[in-house]
Amino acid sequence: MAGSFEADNIDQMEWVARYLGRIHQTGRKMPFIARPTIGIQEYLLEPRQVFAASTLIPKALKDDFLNATDKLMDAVTACWRDDIPTLRLHGDCHAGNILWRDGPLFVDLDDARMGPAVQDLWMLLNGDKAEQRMQLETIIEAYEEFSPFDSDEIALIEPLRAMRFVYYLAWLIRRWDDPAFPRNFPWLTGGGLLA
Known part of the structure:
Protein backbone atom coordinates (compact mmCIF):
# COMPACT_ATOMS: atom_id res chain seq x y z
CA MET A 1 0.00 0.00 0.00
CA ALA A 2 1.24 3.49 -0.83
CA GLY A 3 2.28 5.86 1.93
CA SER A 4 2.85 9.59 1.99
CA PHE A 5 5.76 11.52 0.55
CA GLU A 6 7.79 12.90 3.46
CA ALA A 7 8.48 16.51 2.48
CA ASP A 8 11.23 16.84 5.11
CA ASN A 9 13.05 13.69 3.92
CA ILE A 10 15.93 14.95 1.76
CA ASP A 11 16.42 11.57 0.05
CA GLN A 12 12.77 11.48 -1.00
CA MET A 13 12.99 15.13 -2.07
CA GLU A 14 15.92 14.29 -4.36
CA TRP A 15 14.05 11.31 -5.77
CA VAL A 16 10.97 13.43 -6.49
CA ALA A 17 13.15 16.09 -8.15
CA ARG A 18 14.85 13.51 -10.38
CA TYR A 19 11.46 12.08 -11.30
CA LEU A 20 10.16 15.56 -12.13
CA GLY A 21 13.25 16.11 -14.27
CA ARG A 22 12.29 13.04 -16.29
CA ILE A 23 8.63 14.08 -16.47
CA HIS A 24 9.60 17.58 -17.62
CA GLN A 25 12.04 16.21 -20.19
CA THR A 26 9.04 14.51 -21.79
CA GLY A 27 6.88 17.58 -21.12
CA ARG A 28 9.17 19.75 -23.25
CA LYS A 29 8.65 17.63 -26.36
CA MET A 30 5.20 18.97 -27.24
CA PRO A 31 2.60 21.27 -25.69
CA PHE A 32 -0.77 20.27 -24.33
CA ILE A 33 -3.48 20.60 -26.95
CA ALA A 34 -6.40 21.47 -24.67
CA ARG A 35 -4.90 22.71 -21.41
CA PRO A 36 -4.31 26.32 -20.34
CA THR A 37 -0.99 28.00 -19.65
CA ILE A 38 -0.23 29.49 -16.25
CA GLY A 39 -0.41 33.23 -16.62
CA TRP A 80 6.12 38.27 -14.63
CA ARG A 81 7.95 37.10 -17.72
CA ASP A 82 6.05 35.76 -20.70
CA ASP A 83 9.30 34.80 -22.45
CA ILE A 84 10.14 31.94 -20.06
CA PRO A 85 9.81 28.63 -21.91
CA THR A 86 6.82 26.55 -20.87
CA LEU A 87 6.33 22.82 -20.76
CA ARG A 88 3.70 20.31 -19.71
CA LEU A 89 3.49 20.38 -15.90
CA HIS A 90 1.75 18.53 -13.10
CA GLY A 91 0.62 22.01 -12.04
CA ASP A 92 -0.30 21.14 -8.42
CA CYS A 93 2.83 19.30 -7.32
CA HIS A 94 2.73 19.59 -3.53
CA ALA A 95 3.41 16.89 -0.94
CA GLY A 96 -0.29 15.99 -0.66
CA ASN A 97 -0.33 14.99 -4.33
CA ILE A 98 2.66 12.67 -4.08
CA LEU A 99 2.23 9.18 -2.69
CA TRP A 100 5.19 6.97 -1.86
CA ARG A 101 5.51 3.31 -2.79
CA ASP A 102 9.02 2.27 -3.65
CA GLY A 103 9.32 5.78 -5.10
CA PRO A 104 7.08 8.74 -5.89
CA LEU A 105 3.60 8.33 -7.36
CA PHE A 106 2.10 11.59 -8.65
CA VAL A 107 -1.67 11.93 -8.31
CA ASP A 108 -4.35 14.59 -8.93
CA LEU A 109 -3.44 15.68 -12.44
CA ASP A 110 -6.56 17.80 -13.00
CA ASP A 111 -4.42 20.96 -12.75
CA ALA A 112 -1.92 19.80 -15.38
CA ARG A 113 -1.15 22.67 -17.73
CA MET A 114 1.63 24.51 -19.51
CA GLY A 115 3.96 26.64 -17.44
CA PRO A 116 7.54 27.21 -16.30
CA ALA A 117 9.32 24.20 -14.78
CA VAL A 118 9.74 25.98 -11.45
CA GLN A 119 5.96 25.73 -10.87
CA ASP A 120 6.32 22.02 -10.07
CA LEU A 121 9.42 22.62 -7.94
CA TRP A 122 8.50 25.52 -5.65
CA MET A 123 5.47 23.70 -4.26
CA LEU A 124 7.80 21.08 -2.74
CA LEU A 125 9.47 23.69 -0.53
CA ASN A 126 8.62 23.89 3.17
CA GLY A 127 10.03 25.30 6.37
CA ASP A 128 11.70 28.65 6.94
CA LYS A 129 13.57 30.66 4.31
CA ALA A 130 16.95 29.05 5.04
CA GLU A 131 15.45 25.55 4.83
CA GLN A 132 13.69 26.43 1.59
CA ARG A 133 16.93 27.75 0.06
CA MET A 134 18.72 24.52 0.93
CA GLN A 135 15.81 22.43 -0.37
CA LEU A 136 15.69 24.39 -3.62
CA GLU A 137 19.43 23.84 -4.20
CA THR A 138 18.96 20.12 -3.56
CA ILE A 139 15.90 19.93 -5.81
CA ILE A 140 17.57 21.75 -8.70
CA GLU A 141 20.74 19.65 -8.45
CA ALA A 142 18.74 16.40 -8.57
CA TYR A 143 16.36 17.74 -11.24
CA GLU A 144 19.28 18.66 -13.51
CA GLU A 145 20.44 15.04 -13.58
CA PHE A 146 17.63 14.55 -16.12
CA SER A 147 16.54 17.97 -17.34
CA PRO A 148 18.11 21.43 -17.66
CA PHE A 149 16.82 24.13 -15.33
CA ASP A 150 16.84 27.84 -16.20
CA SER A 151 17.94 29.58 -12.99
CA ASP A 152 16.12 32.74 -14.13
CA GLU A 153 12.91 30.89 -13.22
CA ILE A 154 13.78 31.17 -9.51
CA ALA A 155 12.61 34.80 -9.70
Whole structure:
Protein backbone atom coordinates (compact mmCIF):
# COMPACT_ATOMS: atom_id res chain seq x y z
CA MET A 1 0.00 0.00 0.00
CA ALA A 2 1.24 3.49 -0.83
CA GLY A 3 2.28 5.86 1.93
CA SER A 4 2.85 9.59 1.99
CA PHE A 5 5.76 11.52 0.55
CA GLU A 6 7.79 12.90 3.46
CA ALA A 7 8.48 16.51 2.48
CA ASP A 8 11.23 16.84 5.11
CA ASN A 9 13.05 13.69 3.92
CA ILE A 10 15.93 14.95 1.76
CA ASP A 11 16.42 11.57 0.05
CA GLN A 12 12.77 11.48 -1.00
CA MET A 13 12.99 15.13 -2.07
CA GLU A 14 15.92 14.29 -4.36
CA TRP A 15 14.05 11.31 -5.77
CA VAL A 16 10.97 13.43 -6.49
CA ALA A 17 13.15 16.09 -8.15
CA ARG A 18 14.85 13.51 -10.38
CA TYR A 19 11.46 12.08 -11.30
CA LEU A 20 10.16 15.56 -12.13
CA GLY A 21 13.25 16.11 -14.27
CA ARG A 22 12.29 13.04 -16.29
CA ILE A 23 8.63 14.08 -16.47
CA HIS A 24 9.60 17.58 -17.62
CA GLN A 25 12.04 16.21 -20.19
CA THR A 26 9.04 14.51 -21.79
CA GLY A 27 6.88 17.58 -21.12
CA ARG A 28 9.17 19.75 -23.25
CA LYS A 29 8.65 17.63 -26.36
CA MET A 30 5.20 18.97 -27.24
CA PRO A 31 2.60 21.27 -25.69
CA PHE A 32 -0.77 20.27 -24.33
CA ILE A 33 -3.48 20.60 -26.95
CA ALA A 34 -6.40 21.47 -24.67
CA ARG A 35 -4.90 22.71 -21.41
CA PRO A 36 -4.31 26.32 -20.34
CA THR A 37 -0.99 28.00 -19.65
CA ILE A 38 -0.23 29.49 -16.25
CA GLY A 39 -0.41 33.23 -16.62
CA ILE A 40 -1.80 36.56 -15.50
CA GLN A 41 -5.19 36.14 -17.22
CA GLU A 42 -6.28 32.86 -15.62
CA TYR A 43 -4.52 33.29 -12.28
CA LEU A 44 -5.11 36.99 -11.53
CA LEU A 45 -7.47 38.82 -13.88
CA GLU A 46 -10.24 36.22 -13.93
CA PRO A 47 -10.09 35.66 -10.15
CA ARG A 48 -10.24 39.43 -9.61
CA GLN A 49 -13.55 39.43 -11.54
CA VAL A 50 -14.79 36.58 -9.34
CA PHE A 51 -13.92 38.60 -6.22
CA ALA A 52 -15.68 41.70 -7.57
CA ALA A 53 -18.89 39.74 -8.27
CA SER A 54 -18.82 37.63 -5.10
CA THR A 55 -21.33 38.11 -2.31
CA LEU A 56 -19.09 36.05 0.00
CA ILE A 57 -16.76 38.99 0.55
CA PRO A 58 -18.48 41.30 3.06
CA LYS A 59 -19.33 44.76 1.70
CA ALA A 60 -17.35 46.38 4.52
CA LEU A 61 -14.21 44.57 3.32
CA LYS A 62 -14.76 44.43 -0.42
CA ASP A 63 -13.11 47.73 -1.47
CA ASP A 64 -10.01 47.06 0.64
CA PHE A 65 -9.92 43.45 -0.54
CA LEU A 66 -10.11 44.47 -4.21
CA ASN A 67 -7.51 47.22 -3.70
CA ALA A 68 -5.14 44.71 -2.09
CA THR A 69 -5.78 42.31 -4.98
CA ASP A 70 -5.04 45.10 -7.47
CA LYS A 71 -1.74 45.93 -5.74
CA LEU A 72 -0.77 42.27 -5.78
CA MET A 73 -1.68 42.04 -9.47
CA ASP A 74 0.47 45.10 -10.23
CA ALA A 75 3.43 43.66 -8.32
CA VAL A 76 3.17 40.26 -10.02
CA THR A 77 2.63 41.77 -13.46
CA ALA A 78 5.75 43.94 -13.02
CA CYS A 79 7.97 40.88 -12.55
CA TRP A 80 6.12 38.27 -14.63
CA ARG A 81 7.95 37.10 -17.72
CA ASP A 82 6.05 35.76 -20.70
CA ASP A 83 9.30 34.80 -22.45
CA ILE A 84 10.14 31.94 -20.06
CA PRO A 85 9.81 28.63 -21.91
CA THR A 86 6.82 26.55 -20.87
CA LEU A 87 6.33 22.82 -20.76
CA ARG A 88 3.70 20.31 -19.71
CA LEU A 89 3.49 20.38 -15.90
CA HIS A 90 1.75 18.53 -13.10
CA GLY A 91 0.62 22.01 -12.04
CA ASP A 92 -0.30 21.14 -8.42
CA CYS A 93 2.83 19.30 -7.32
CA HIS A 94 2.73 19.59 -3.53
CA ALA A 95 3.41 16.89 -0.94
CA GLY A 96 -0.29 15.99 -0.66
CA ASN A 97 -0.33 14.99 -4.33
CA ILE A 98 2.66 12.67 -4.08
CA LEU A 99 2.23 9.18 -2.69
CA TRP A 100 5.19 6.97 -1.86
CA ARG A 101 5.51 3.31 -2.79
CA ASP A 102 9.02 2.27 -3.65
CA GLY A 103 9.32 5.78 -5.10
CA PRO A 104 7.08 8.74 -5.89
CA LEU A 105 3.60 8.33 -7.36
CA PHE A 106 2.10 11.59 -8.65
CA VAL A 107 -1.67 11.93 -8.31
CA ASP A 108 -4.35 14.59 -8.93
CA LEU A 109 -3.44 15.68 -12.44
CA ASP A 110 -6.56 17.80 -13.00
CA ASP A 111 -4.42 20.96 -12.75
CA ALA A 112 -1.92 19.80 -15.38
CA ARG A 113 -1.15 22.67 -17.73
CA MET A 114 1.63 24.51 -19.51
CA GLY A 115 3.96 26.64 -17.44
CA PRO A 116 7.54 27.21 -16.30
CA ALA A 117 9.32 24.20 -14.78
CA VAL A 118 9.74 25.98 -11.45
CA GLN A 119 5.96 25.73 -10.87
CA ASP A 120 6.32 22.02 -10.07
CA LEU A 121 9.42 22.62 -7.94
CA TRP A 122 8.50 25.52 -5.65
CA MET A 123 5.47 23.70 -4.26
CA LEU A 124 7.80 21.08 -2.74
CA LEU A 125 9.47 23.69 -0.53
CA ASN A 126 8.62 23.89 3.17
CA GLY A 127 10.03 25.30 6.37
CA ASP A 128 11.70 28.65 6.94
CA LYS A 129 13.57 30.66 4.31
CA ALA A 130 16.95 29.05 5.04
CA GLU A 131 15.45 25.55 4.83
CA GLN A 132 13.69 26.43 1.59
CA ARG A 133 16.93 27.75 0.06
CA MET A 134 18.72 24.52 0.93
CA GLN A 135 15.81 22.43 -0.37
CA LEU A 136 15.69 24.39 -3.62
CA GLU A 137 19.43 23.84 -4.20
CA THR A 138 18.96 20.12 -3.56
CA ILE A 139 15.90 19.93 -5.81
CA ILE A 140 17.57 21.75 -8.70
CA GLU A 141 20.74 19.65 -8.45
CA ALA A 142 18.74 16.40 -8.57
CA TYR A 143 16.36 17.74 -11.24
CA GLU A 144 19.28 18.66 -13.51
CA GLU A 145 20.44 15.04 -13.58
CA PHE A 146 17.63 14.55 -16.12
CA SER A 147 16.54 17.97 -17.34
CA PRO A 148 18.11 21.43 -17.66
CA PHE A 149 16.82 24.13 -15.33
CA ASP A 150 16.84 27.84 -16.20
CA SER A 151 17.94 29.58 -12.99
CA ASP A 152 16.12 32.74 -14.13
CA GLU A 153 12.91 30.89 -13.22
CA ILE A 154 13.78 31.17 -9.51
CA ALA A 155 12.61 34.80 -9.70
CA LEU A 156 9.14 33.47 -10.60
CA ILE A 157 8.64 31.56 -7.33
CA GLU A 158 7.05 34.42 -5.38
CA PRO A 159 4.87 35.60 -8.30
CA LEU A 160 3.73 31.99 -8.84
CA ARG A 161 3.01 31.61 -5.12
CA ALA A 162 0.93 34.81 -5.09
CA MET A 163 -0.91 33.77 -8.25
CA ARG A 164 -1.72 30.39 -6.73
CA PHE A 165 -3.22 31.95 -3.59
CA VAL A 166 -5.41 34.29 -5.65
CA TYR A 167 -6.44 31.50 -8.04
CA TYR A 168 -7.21 29.11 -5.17
CA LEU A 169 -9.41 31.62 -3.36
CA ALA A 170 -11.36 32.29 -6.57
CA TRP A 171 -11.67 28.52 -7.10
CA LEU A 172 -13.26 28.18 -3.64
CA ILE A 173 -15.64 31.09 -4.23
CA ARG A 174 -16.72 29.73 -7.62
CA ARG A 175 -17.69 26.43 -6.01
CA TRP A 176 -19.24 27.75 -2.81
CA ASP A 177 -22.77 26.70 -3.85
CA ASP A 178 -21.65 23.05 -3.72
CA PRO A 179 -22.65 21.93 -0.18
CA ALA A 180 -19.32 20.14 0.22
CA PHE A 181 -17.39 23.41 0.09
CA PRO A 182 -18.84 25.26 3.12
CA ARG A 183 -18.57 21.99 5.04
CA ASN A 184 -14.93 21.35 4.10
CA PHE A 185 -13.68 24.95 4.04
CA PRO A 186 -15.47 26.61 6.99
CA TRP A 187 -12.51 28.94 7.57
CA LEU A 188 -13.38 30.84 4.40
CA THR A 189 -16.46 32.59 5.82
CA GLY A 190 -17.06 31.31 9.36
CA GLY A 191 -14.94 33.83 11.22
CA GLY A 192 -12.03 33.19 8.89
CA LEU A 193 -10.61 34.73 5.75
CA LEU A 194 -13.71 36.48 4.41
CA ALA A 195 -15.53 37.13 7.68
